[in-house]
Amino acid sequence: MPAPRSTSRDLALIATFTGVVAALGLVPAFLPPGFTVPITAQSLGVILAGAVIGARRGALSVVLLLVLVAVGLPLLAGPRGGLGVFASPSVGFLVGWPVAAYVVGWLTERGGATYRVSWGLVANVVGGIIVLYAFGIAGVAAVTGVSVEAALVATWVYLPGDAVKVVVAAVVARGVHAAYPGLLGSGRRSARERSTV
Amino acid sequence: MTSTIGLYVPGSSVLHRLPAGTKLLAMVAVGVLSVFLDRPWQVAAALAAVLAGYPVAGLPVRVALGQLRPLVWILGFTAVFHVVVNGWERAGVVVGVLAALVLLASLVTLTTRTTDLVDAVVTGCRPLRVLRVDPERIGLLIALGIRCVPVVAGLAEEVRDAQLARGLGASPRAFAVPLIVRSLRHADALGEALTARGLDD
Numbered sequence: 437m438p439a440p441r442s443t444s445r446d447l448a449l450i451a452t453f454t455g456v457v458a459a460l461g462l463v464p465a466f467l468p469p470g471f472t473v474p475i476t477a478q479s480l481g482v483i484l485a486g487a488v489i490g491a492r493r494g495a496l497s498v499v500l501l502l503v504l505v506a507v508g509l510p511l512l513a514g515p516r517g518g519l520g521v522f523a524s525p526s527v528g529f530l531v532g533w534p535v536a537a538y539v540v541g542w543l544t545e546r547g548g549a550t551y552r553v554s555w556g557l558v559a560n561v562v563g564g565i566i567v568l569y570a571f572g573i574a575g576v577a578a579v580t581g582v583s584v585e586a587a588l589v590a591t592w593v594y595l596p597g598d599a600v601k602v603v604v605a606a607v608v609a610r611g612v613h614a615a616y617p618g619l620l621g622s623g624r625r626s627a628r629e630r631s632t633v
Numbered sequence: 634m635t636s637t638i639g640l641y642v643p644g645s646s647v648l649h650r651l652p653a654g655t656k657l658l659a660m661v662a663v664g665v666l667s668v669f670l671d672r673p674w675q676v677a678a679a680l681a682a683v684l685a686g687y688p689v690a691g692l693p694v695r696v697a698l699g700q701l702r703p704l705v706w707i708l709g710f711t712a713v714f715h716v717v718v719n720g721w722e723r724a725g726v727v728v729g730v731l732a733a734l735v736l737l738a739s740l741v742t743l744t745t746r747t748t749d750l751v752d753a754v755v756t757g758c759r760p761l762r763v764l765r766v767d768p769e770r771i772g773l774l775i776a777l778g779i780r781c782v783p784v785v786a787g788l789a790e791e792v793r794d795a796q797l798a799r800g801l802g803a804s805p806r807a808f809a810v811p812l813i814v815r816s817l818r819h820a821d822a823l824g825e826a827l828t829a830r831g832l833d834d
Contacts, residue, residue, distance in 0.1 A: 452785065456785050509747065
């Protein structure tokens with residue numbers, strides 16, 4: 437996985453963002469009027485991992501969170517944890533998390549060194565909804581043996597909440613990049629980035 | 634510290650004393666074999682065997698039921714789907730296998746120390762040396778991650794207090810932005826500390 441060796445700074449960012457995604461899972465779930473499924477802030481953290489620290493580091497920080505969950509820390513919203521969550525029907529969403537973070541990060545990096553909410557929204561929808569739901573629905577169908585259509589029905593209740601999160605993530609990422617510049621323009625793309633600006 | 638936030642329940646049963654690697658391999662093997670369970674009596678036997686593991690480990694059956702509580706909704710949905718499409722027998726088999734696997738995985742978690750599982754992960758990553766991945770670095774990253782969880786949780790508490798003091802209510806932006814910026818500053822300090830200890834050499 438981490439074939440290009442991570443620097444100390446990369447390791448620090450990866451580990452710290454694992455803490456951020458875990459902390460967002462601790463935020464009490466809120467139930468907007470008219471919704472049947474509580475919205476937790478944890479998948480907001482997954483999108484933010486890609487949108488704030490980029491594709492590779494963001495995906496690795498989500499993988500690290502899943503490793504910590506697997507070794508017995510109750511860091512998923514609920515709080516839930518342990519190996520049991522990987523045998524449950526929601527495993528598709530968990531497997532999809534690092535991929536979603538990677539896609540969000542990859543697209544965000546393509547948007548240039550300055551984070552724009554409009555492009556961020558595109559990145560978050562593609563990674564945080566389309567990619568994530570593809571994995572999630574496939575997971576529900578595979579684990580429970582129901583048809584893909586039925587799995588769609590079982591997961592659509594989460595969609596309104598995730599649509600809200602996609603917007604919140606873009607606004608939060610904009611605020612973070614404004615207050616802490618340099619995260620997107622760094623690394624191997626910086627030379628090209630500078631030449632285009 | 635890990636013992637205070639982990640799910641591990643201390644004990645001295647046979648299941649507690651088995652090596653972590655053995656338990657993980659056995660769990661994976663059962664997961665693979667579970668594909669071949671298709672008779673209700675086989676599933677009932679598997680479920681009974683896994684449930685019997687809880688008293689063996691000194692855990693009340695109440696704990697086992699607690700593991701399934703978050704899944705009630707999706708298990709119910711699955712059962713209804715299979716009753717309608719494939720009949721009662723198939724519904725029982727699918728839901729039973731699912732419950733047995735979740736209970737088994739939870740049993741491993743409850744009876745194995747987090748530190749032992751981390752060591753098993755690091756050992757399991759040794760073949761990755763071929764891909765020039767250093768398993769010890771993975772171990773370090775896991776340790777850093779475990780440390781960062783309470784650190785960031787502490788930052789989150791400070792940010793929430795500040796937010797309430799300024800009367801900003803429950804705005805997600807007013808919470809997440811300062812939390813992440815503070816976390817990034819913590820990462821700066823952490824990265825410098827790692828560099829100072831020669832990690833980039």
